Amino acid sequence: MGEAQNPLRLVFMGTPAFAATILEHALGWDGGRVVGVYAQPDRPCGRGLECRPPDTKVLALAAGLPVFQPLNFKSPEAREELAALAPDLLLVAAYGLILPQAVLDVPRLGAVNVHASLLPKYRGAAPIQRAIMDGEKVTGVSIMQMDAGLDTGDVILTRELAIGPDDTAASLHDALARLGGRALLEALGRIAAGAAARTPQDPALATYAPKLRKDEGCIDWTRPAAEIHNRVRGVHPWPGAYFFWRAPGRTKPLRLALAPGRPGGPRPLDAAPGTILGEEDGMLAIACADGVYLTPAVTPEGRKRMGATAFVCGYLCEPPVAACPPPEGT
Numbered sequence: 001m002g003e004a005q006n007p008l009r010l011v012f013m014g015t016p017a018f019a020a021t022i023l024e025h026a027l028g029w030d031g032g033r034v035v036g037v038y039a040q041p042d043r044p045c046g047r048g049l050e051c052r053p054p055d056t057k058v059l060a061l062a063a064g065l066p067v068f069q070p071l072n073f074k075s076p077e078a079r080e081e082l083a084a085l086a087p088d089l090l091l092v093a094a095y096g097l098i099l100p101q102a103v104l105d106v107p108r109l110g111a112v113n114v115h116a117s118l119l120p121k122y123r124g125a126a127p128i129q130r131a132i133m134d135g136e137k138v139t140g141v142s143i144m145q146m147d148a149g150l151d152t153g154d155v156i157l158t159r160e161l162a163i164g165p166d167d168t169a170a171s172l173h174d175a176l177a178r179l180g181g182r183a184l185l186e187a188l189g190r191i192a193a194g195a196a197a198r199t200p201q202d203p204a205l206a207t208y209a210p211k212l213r214k215d216e217g218c219i220d221w222t223r224p225a226a227e228i229h230n231r232v233r234g235v236h237p238w239p240g241a242y243f244f245w246r247a248p249g250r251t252k253p254l255r256l257a258l259a260p261g262r263p264g265g266p267r268p269l270d271a272a273p274g275t276i277l278g279e280e281d282g283m284l285a286i287a288c289a290d291g292v293y294l295t296p297a298v299t300p301e302g303r304k305r306m307g308a309t310a311f312v313c314g315y316l317c318e319p320p321v322a323a324c325p326p327p328e329g330t
Helices: 017-027 055-062 076-083 127-133 169-192 225-234 308-315
Strands: 008-014 032-038 043-045 050-052 089-093 111-115 138-145 155-162 241-245 254-258 276-280 283-287 292-295 297-300
Touching (some): 008 169, 017 055, 017 089, 111 169, 127 138, 127 169, 127 225
Parallel strands (some): 008 032, 008 089
Antiparallel strands (some): 111 138, 241 254
């Protein structure tokens, strides 16, 4: 019998819920031991701007692991702190920092990243949202050997996942996190066995997925219903879909948040895009370029979420009223 290998010393780097799911899988891997967790610093969030710890920090502390939260790795002290953990391998998922080469050189086996796309497509910060917004039918996860570029390293393995017609960024996020955790364990097994093949990415096939902006949730009703459906799903839950509508008797446009729904039938010829047509199949119908979009609920700014019947009773009158362009400065 051959000599048993020592478990790999693993340092995990990741911050939000996606990364926490990956960390859960890593903690259960028999071939290694997580000896430290890195996360972004605690930051204020929510309406009350309460300072909350990242999801990975909460999980790491519950598991009794040391947590490190440097602002960056520019200082020698931050790099020395990492080196003191003597990692064999860095595991990275949604950390929020591009790691410099000096950090990637610390572990004996380098660093692997769990990225939520089929690289080289959708490199960058928002691959899940952008894939849905672009109308993709398939996405997946890539386990990548990291280099100093932005998601440019060699790919160790990929695993595909279908995007359903009703998937949102929220539902796809959770499914990809689970898939990413399983894929990472498979890749770790290959790395530990010295059998991890690495495939260089073709830069000619690369696309980018920049971070979402708040204004990307604003719906343009002159677009086709299928395109609007992709946009609404892709920006849910953040920044959320919305539009501006002038209610009868109001001079100021009302901001309405829009829940994900589905494309409906054809647009009435006399209804301009953006016209709220009323209730259809228990949903609120809004005219688009080529049809209607059906949403189960809208939320007027400063009010509670309203279903189609409640909104029609509370706001609509004849004739139907079209959406407005967003006010200047929004």
